Amino acid sequence: MSVKVFERILQLFEAEGINTIFGIPDPNFVHMFQCAEQRGWNVVAPHHEEAAGFMAEAVSRMTGKAAVCIGTLGPGVANLAGAMMCAQVEHSPVIFLGGQRARITEQRVRRGRIQFVKQSELFEPSVKYCASIEYADQTDEVIREGLRRALTGTPGPVYIEYPSNVILEDLDVPPALPPSAYRLVDQTAGPDRIAEAVRLIGAATQPVLLIGHGVHTARAAESVKALADLMACPVIQTSGGTSYIHGLEDRTFPYGFSPAAVEAVVSSDLCLAIGTEIGEPVHYGRGQHWAAKNAERPWILVEQDPAAIGVNRPIDVPLVGDLRAVVPQLVEALQDSPRNASPELDGWIRQDAARLAELAETAPTGMSPVHPARLMVEATKAFPADGIMVRDGGAITIFGWTYSQAKPHDVIWNQNFGHLGTGLPYAVGASVADGGKRPTMLITGDSSFQFHIAELETAARLNLPLVCVVSVDYAWGLEVGVYKRTFGQGSLETGTHWSKDTRLDKVAEGFGCYGEYVEREEDIAPAIKRAFSSGRPGVIHVVVDPKANSEEMPNYSEFRTWYAEGMH
16 A cells, blocks of 8 residues: 555554554644544644653553654754653653654854754663664664563663654555564563462562552453462552552552551561662662562562572572563462451551551641641542552652552552653643543642643643642742751852742633632632542642641651662
């Protein structure tokens, strides 16, 4: 069949189940955008290409597939750089497409060329694969190689560009191949390794499941639930894996922030880790709470990238393969020999439930402005049970680790890279991936919210069921705390404060969203409910106490232990 290059690119992505594209229309891309819409794709044009990249990353996390973002030559591609770096560090398989001038432009010995820079060499260090479609008949091989690299081993981003003269060329090509025809899919672990893992699980008296970010981005919750039921053990969340799995909410404990999690880890005699690098936030699985039994505690790791085995700690049984294929292998192997829960499990469940109830009761109350701990309690109590939770910010995120009363089944935040400003684009992308069916709540700080505040218009245009709860201290709150700890009370807090005339609810109204200003804790939940009921995206501007926000972050000392070196 005869197609243009731009349509062939869409066909190749469709073979991978991709049907959404983010980017700002440009002469390089108008043909592709129009064709995508005609083929039934979601075509979303935000206000900044970096936001487009974050939106695409959220789609990838919500679907378990690669996602696509596009940037026009020069400035548009430059704007993708931050999202590229985030996708690399967050292990998100985002395909970044970039336009470029006709290749002859690179060979001219001239100055003063408009909207031109050699792009590939700038981005190559930030992606797993960097290539250009130089000739029309390379389209299939380059796009497939990009998908292969993005989805093989540890997932990550790729960058593919094409000169403007290539995109409109004709191709005579067969139907697009399915993924299994050109890349490894559903890789399983060897039966000998599975047998050894089953033996260790059977011998353990206090095993734990360590659940990371990858479980949720692979959309593998159902099989992990079946495994957890057979193992009858606590589920320990990493800071990146904070989504809760249906049916496991009561025995899922956040590592380091729940005493039940700490006790379960300290007493554990086996750890089965899934979807995690076993990195700094879990002390490499050998320091802090793991230290006491480190020498005798065996580890089983489900890991797609063989080069990751043994890097941060020794692994007794590496199960190398796609966790979507390996976890079902474990489930089948354990089916006839389920474990009985240890007597301590019920106690840990009661302990963690009591902890949450006590935090809800003891979070400082009666303050105006609101204490950020109380904001988190009231906002998460109002979180819809079937909703998507998005997090962003510094201090307010740290308050959330301790005080959140919600147990969402989808949580999206930028944990590894810590990039502020991802929250609103993530929320838009997640809701687009969901088809706008489920309510989405973003809890964020005012600093982070203002990075991409223009995307409120995108949310309004798409009529997404999104409510943004913004903790407003009119400052870079976490950094204010750093100044105080470094130089003492009353020190200069250079560059951290702005006008208290800022009204984010009014900004929201200007974009066609619902806005509400809140100064009292008892008004938070009703305001959230009104926003969800408004039929428009909403912004709840909640004024919080700046002193509490900068000085009373809970478990801050635990957070600081994540930094293994170079921080004091």
